[in-house]
Amino acid sequence: MSRILAFLVAALFALPLAAPATAQEQDPILVPDISQHEIVLRQGFTGANLILYGAVLDPADSATQYDIVVVLKGPTEPILLREKERIFGIWVNSQSTAYRSVPSFYAVASSRPILEIVDERTAAIYELGLDYLQLSPTGSIDPGEQQRFSEGLVDLRQRQGLYAQYDQGVEISEGVLYRADIPIPSNVVAGRYVAETFAIIDGRVITSATSEVQVFKEGFELGVEDAANENGFLYGMFAVGLSVFMGWAAGRLFALI
Amino acid sequence: MDVYLPIANLAVNGLVIVALGLATGILSGVFGVGGGFLTTPLLIFYGIPPTVAAASAASQVTGASISGVFAHSRNDGVDYQMGVVTVTGGMVGALLGALLFNLLRAAGQIDVVINVLYVLMLGTIGSLMARESIEALRNRGGSSGGKRAAKRRHHPMIANLPYRWRFYRSGLYISPLGPLILGVVVGILTMLMGVGGGFFMVPAMLYILGMSAKVVVGTSLFNILFITMLVTMVHAFTTRAVDIVLAGLLLIGSVTGAQLGTKIAGFAKPEHLRLVLAMIVLAIAAQMAWGLGVRPDEVYTVVPL
Numbered sequence: 001m002s003r004i005l006a007f008l009v010a011a012l013f014a015l016p017l018a019a020p021a022t023a024q025e026q027d028p029i030l031v032p033d034i035s036q037h038e039i040v041l042r043q044g045f046t047g048a049n050l051i052l053y054g055a056v057l058d059p060a061d062s063a064t065q066y067d068i069v070v071v072l073k074g075p076t077e078p079i080l081l082r083e084k085e086r087i088f089g090i091w092v093n094s095q096s097t098a099y100r101s102v103p104s105f106y107a108v109a110s111s112r113p114i115l116e117i118v119d120e121r122t123a124a125i126y127e128l129g130l131d132y133l134q135l136s137p138t139g140s141i142d143p144g145e146q147q148r149f150s151e152g153l154v155d156l157r158q159r160q161g162l163y164a165q166y167d168q169g170v171e172i173s174e175g176v177l178y179r180a181d182i183p184i185p186s187n188v189v190a191g192r193y194v195a196e197t198f199a200i201i202d203g204r205v206i207t208s209a210t211s212e213v214q215v216f217k218e219g220f221e222l223g224v225e226d227a228a229n230e231n232g233f234l235y236g237m238f239a240v241g242l243s244v245f246m247g248w249a250a251g252r253l254f255a256l257i
Numbered sequence: 258m259d260v261y262l263p264i265a266n267l268a269v270n271g272l273v274i275v276a277l278g279l280a281t282g283i284l285s286g287v288f289g290v291g292g293g294f295l296t297t298p299l300l301i302f303y304g305i306p307p308t309v310a311a312a313s314a315a316s317q318v319t320g321a322s323i324s325g326v327f328a329h330s331r332n333d334g335v336d337y338q339m340g341v342v343t344v345t346g347g348m349v350g351a352l353l354g355a356l357l358f359n360l361l362r363a364a365g366q367i368d369v370v371i372n373v374l375y376v377l378m379l380g381t382i383g384s385l386m387a388r389e390s391i392e393a394l395r396n397r398g399g400s401s402g403g404k405r406a407a408k409r410r411h412h413p414m415i416a417n418l419p420y421r422w423r424f425y426r427s428g429l430y431i432s433p434l435g436p437l438i439l440g441v442v443v444g445i446l447t448m449l450m451g452v453g454g455g456f457f458m459v460p461a462m463l464y465i466l467g468m469s470a471k472v473v474v475g476t477s478l479f480n481i482l483f484i485t486m487l488v489t490m491v492h493a494f495t496t497r498a499v500d501i502v503l504a505g506l507l508l509i510g511s512v513t514g515a516q517l518g519t520k521i522a523g524f525a526k527p528e529h530l531r532l533v534l535a536m537i538v539l540a541i542a543a544q545m546a547w548g549l550g551v552r553p554d555e556v557y558t559v560v561p562l
């Protein structure tokens with residue numbers, strides 16, 4: 001029995017190399033889904049709780065111990081990161097680094113702490129974990145400095161609730177079903193969010209699958225944003241008009257009292 | 258009451274914002290300061306992005322000052338002639354301020370400059386006002402009400418300027434260049450610091466121009482009204498960070514507060530009011546000076562490219 005098992009595991013590992021003829025049906029299949037595929041930013045939105053769930057169907061051997069890592073990433077954006085330093089007793093901005101593409105949101109959940117599942121190299125390849133995010137700084141600065149800036153950025157975003165790591169965030173039941181709860185704060189930006197799920201056995205990513213969440217504004221909120229960006233003059237006039245009107249109305253009301 | 262702010266991109270408790278508006282509105286009505294110097298830092302503290310906070314606080318100040326202007330004009334407390342002069346200067350100042358703002362922002366030093374300016378200005382003004390009002394209170398002693406300590410005098414520099422005009426309501430015969438320059442300075446500060454500038458304007462009108470205390474608050478509010486309107490427009494064009502929902506919530510509180518404040522100002526002694534304002538101003542200056550010296554919570558800041 002154990003010999004058969006060993007053979008199957010070996011076959012599974014050899015899969016990417018082996019000819020498709022041998023074991024096409026032994027490829028584990030990952031079927032991921034998300035509790036909601038749309039998040040609408042509108043009145044009443046105070047954040048959401050996404051459930052990333054799914055099943056791993058492993059026709060080869062259901063007893064194989066596998067781990068699941070789920071990564072949810074928001075749209076990337078170019079940013080400039082400034083660092084404050086104490087000069088003559090006061091804190092002023094001194095150095096800065098530009099990044100070409102930084103995810104506006106990043107959450108990773110795993111069934112065990114990342115480094116118990118994969119080695120550092122694999123974590124870096126698949127960007128599993130906050131320590132292994134590829135932040136693509138532009139311009140040449142030395143690695144130590146780069147490291148300091150990246151840690152500063154991750155720490156800042158963690159405190160804003162935009163970056164998170166849940167080391168025991170994935171529950172696996174019956175060796176087949178998995179589920180991860182990822183809270184989405186209200187300060188997320190609109191755009192396309194991609195959830196990538198990795199099934200990992202013995203430190204190797206066996207299979208992965210992606211699904212998407214669209215985050216967008218609608219109705220009044222979309223109208224306000226469009227007006228502010230495309231009709232600055234009218235929008236500004238409206239804001240001024242609103243404040244003048246409200247001030248005047250309050251004055252009239254209190255004059256009556 | 259959760260409210261989603263479409264420009265700031267986050268959800269806030271609406272009642273907290275309204276309460277904040279109410280508090281600054283009361284200050285505005287009582288003291289003739291816009292309250293922006295309090296609103297903007299508190300909004301940032303609450304988690305609203307700094308640009309959105311500054312841009313939206315400006316329109317709140319507009320609302321608070323308009324009801325204040327109406328209230329004071331009913332009591333003949335606005336010198337419109339003086340107001341027009343300072344507003345003219347303020348428009349020039351606001352545009353100069355916008356230029357400076359962009360230069361400093363590009364250099365990444367805008368927040369430091371703002372904080373240092375706050376500490377210096379609030380510290381100086383606060384201590385001057387505190388000293389003056391304590392002296393005034395001491396001189397009065399037991400004599401209740403009665404005659405005003407009518408020792409107003411304007412600064413010798415103001416007296417030396419050419420082309421004198423009569424400002425009847427202010428009780429002044431001085432050159433309009435003085436108030437014009439004051440307007441320019443306040444305009445620059447308004448744009449740079451995202452505040453109405455009333456905390457600077459009121460003492461300057463009292464101690465530098467030597468205006469009659471009766472019209473100082475109303476005239477300062479009149480100036481703030483027009484300058485903040487301009488600042489809102491400039492923000493709507495350049496930073497596009499005016500959040501109408503946030504501004505609306507702040508307005509609900511502040512227009513109400515401004516009315517209450519005016520009522521309070523009606524029966525309180527001006528010396529007491531000035532002492533209280535001086536204390537608030539000094540407290541904020543101390544807080545900001547402290548903030549400059551200690552390690553900030555956020556050593557890193559993100560700027561979109």
